[in-house]
Amino acid sequence: MASVTYDKASRIYPGAERPAVDALDLDIADGEFLVLVGPSGCGKSTSLRMLAGLEEVNHGQIRIGDRDVTHLAPKDRDIAMVFQSYALYPHMTVAQNMGFALKIAGRSKEEITSRVAEAAKILDLQSHLDRKPKALSGGQRQRVAMGRAIVRSPQVFLMDEPLSNLDAKLRVQTRTQIAALQRRLGTTTVYVTHDQVEAMTMGDRVAVLKDGILAQCDTPLRLYQQPASVFVAGFIGSPGMNIAEFKLDGTDAVLGQARVHLASATLTALAEEGADRIVVGFRPESVDLVTENDPDAFPVTVAVVEELGSDAFLHGWHSDLPRGDGTGNGQIIARVDPNHTPAKGSRVYLRIQPGKGHFFSVTTAQRLPS
Amino acid sequence: MTTSAATARSGDVLRRSADWARRAPLLPALIFTIVVTQLPFVVTLIVSFMDWNAYYPDERGFTGLTNYKRVLTDVNMRDAILTTVLLTVTVVLVSLFLGLVIALLLDRKFIGRGAVRTMMITPFLVVPVAAALLWKHALFNPEYGLLNGMITAVWRLFGSDHPPQPDWISTMPLVSVETALIWQWTPFMMLILLAGLQGRPLDVIEAARIDGAGSWQIFRYMTFPHLRQYLELGALLGSIYIVQNFDAVFTITSGGLGTANLPYTIYQTFYQAHDYGRASAAGVVVVIGTIIIATFALRTVSSLFREETSR
C-alpha cells in the first residue's frame, strides 16, 4: 500500500489547445479513498488514466509512494483498475479473468487457485467461476471486474465509474459494498464518478474537478458546508444550492425583499474588492417557512412541491422579481415539512436562516470570508 | 363465428394474391438463375452416373456408381486429390501467416499507412490468369526472369561471373505454383485479419496492460484468441477458392510434373480423354468437398456475427 501524489501533473491531448488536466496537485494518503468528481468532460478519466500509465503525462510528476512513476509502463506501477465497461477478457472464464495478472506474474497454479477462490468468496462469485463473461449479468460482471482488481493486492485501486452501468437500486447496494471492501482491505483507492451522491457517500475526501482544474479537495462534509467557489457550491448537494447575485445595502445583501446580514469580515473583503454586488448561496434546508410579518420574509409563489416521503421540496420563484430575470431567474428551492406542504400556486413567505448563507465574490467566484 | 372465419379466409386469399403480385416481377430473374446455375449442375450430376465417352459412343448408358469408384481408385485421380489438398493447405497456411504478420505491421500508425495498405492489396486485384502469366514469364523465366536477373546482379556485386540460373518451374514446379498463389492470396488474408485487429476492444487491451502483460503476452492471450475466428474465416474462404484453382496450374505448369490438381484433371478428362462421365463425377466430388468447407465457413461467419451483436 502506498500514498499517491500528483505533482502539477498536466495532460495535453495532441491537437488540443487546452490541457484536459491542468497542473493537478493532489496528495492521497496511504489507505485513503479519494473520489474524483465533476461534470462530464472535466478530465476525471484522464487524471485516472495518467495515474494508470495509459495516458502520457506532459508536465509534472506522479508518484506512488516514493516511486516516481511518471514515465513507467502500466505493468510496472503495481496498480489495478476497474473500467466503466469492465473490460473483462471475453474468451476467458471468470476464474481465468481474475487469475490473469497472477499468471502473468508467474505465480504457481495452487497460489492462483487459492487467491481466486478467496476473492470469489468475498464477492460471492464462487458458483460462476467457470462461466464466460458473456453468460453473466451486469452486476456479476461488475463483481468480476472488482475481483480481478483485488486478487492482485495492488498498491492502488483505480476505478472509473464502475457503477454507472448498473440499475439504480443495485448501484446503491454495490456502492456500500465497495466502500466497505475498501475499508477492510485498506488499499489506497482513487475512484472516479460524475455522481455527486456517490462521491459524498463513498469518499474519505472528494476532489472536485472543473475543466481540468482542481476546484476543491476536502472531506464530503466540508465540501458541503464550506464550498470554496460558486461552482463547487452549485455542484455539491441535491437538490442544488440556491445561488443568486444580491445587491449590497449597508451591511446587508438584498434581492427584492430577501435580505441577508453580512459579517464584518465579508464586508471588509467586499470593500477591498470595491464591489457593490455579492453572490449569495443558501441550501434548500437553510430556508424557513414564516409569516408575512417576519422582518426578513420574502414572498415566493409555489410552482411545484416534490414529495419524497421523508422530505418535501418546494420549487418556486420570488414573487417580487420579474421572472426570467438574470439573477438566478428568481427561482428558489426550499425544503419544507412533508406533512404540511403548501398548495401549488399559493404564495408563501420564506426566510433565509441567519448565519447559513454562503458568500462569493462576483468577480472571482471564490468564497469570501465570513 | 362463421362470418368472421369467412372474412379471415378471404383476407388470407387477398394477402396471398397481393404477395404473388409482389413476387411476380422477380420470377423471370429467378427462372434465369435456376436455368443458368442449377440446370448445369443437375445435368452434371446425371452425367456423372453415366458411361459417356465421346470415343466410345456405343457404350453410352447408365452405370451407377462406377464413375465415382474410378475417380476414387484411379491413381491419377488420387494423385490429383492429394495435390489439391497439398496445394490448398500450403497456400492457405503460408498466406495466413504472411497476412497476419503484415496485418500486425499495418495495424500501427505510421505516415503513408493508407498508401501502403492500398499497395498491399493490389495483388488480389490482378486477374488470376494475368498474375499466373506474370509469374511464369516475368519472374520465373530462367533466361529473362526477374528472379534470375536479381541473382545475376547480386553475384556480379561480389565479382562472380557464373551465377546459378535455376529453372524454377521445372526444378520445383509445385512450389512455383504455390508461390504465385500465396502472392495473390496474402492480401486477402491480410484484409480479413486487419479488420479483426481493428475490431479489438481497446479497453480489454488496456486492462491486460495494467494486469502486467507485455506486448508478446498481449498478442498471445488477447489478440490471438480474438483473431481466432478471423483466422478460421480466412482459412475457409481461401480453401474454397484454392481447391477450385485452375488458372495458376494451367498457366504455369500445364499440370505437368505432378502439379495437376483436381480441377485440372477434370479439364483433362473432359477435353482430352473426352470421358464426360468420369469428369462429371470428379466435378461432383469437388463440389461436395467445397460444400463441406463452405459449411464450416458459414458457421464461422455466423459465430462472428453473434459475437459482434452480443458485445
Ligand SMILES: Nc1ncnc2c1ncn2[C@@H]1O[C@H](COP(=O)(O)OP(=O)(O)OP(=O)(O)O)[C@@H](O)[C@H]1O
Ligand atoms: N483521446 C483523446 N483525444 C483528445 N481529447 C480527449 C481524449 N480523451 C479525452 N479528451 C478530452 O479531454 C477532456 C477530458 O476528458 P475525460 O475523458 O477525462 O472526461 P471525464 O471527466 O472522464 O468525462 P465523463 O464524465 O464524460 O467520462 C474532454 O474535453 C475530452 O474531450
Ligand SMILES: [Mg+2]
Ligand atoms: Mg470518464
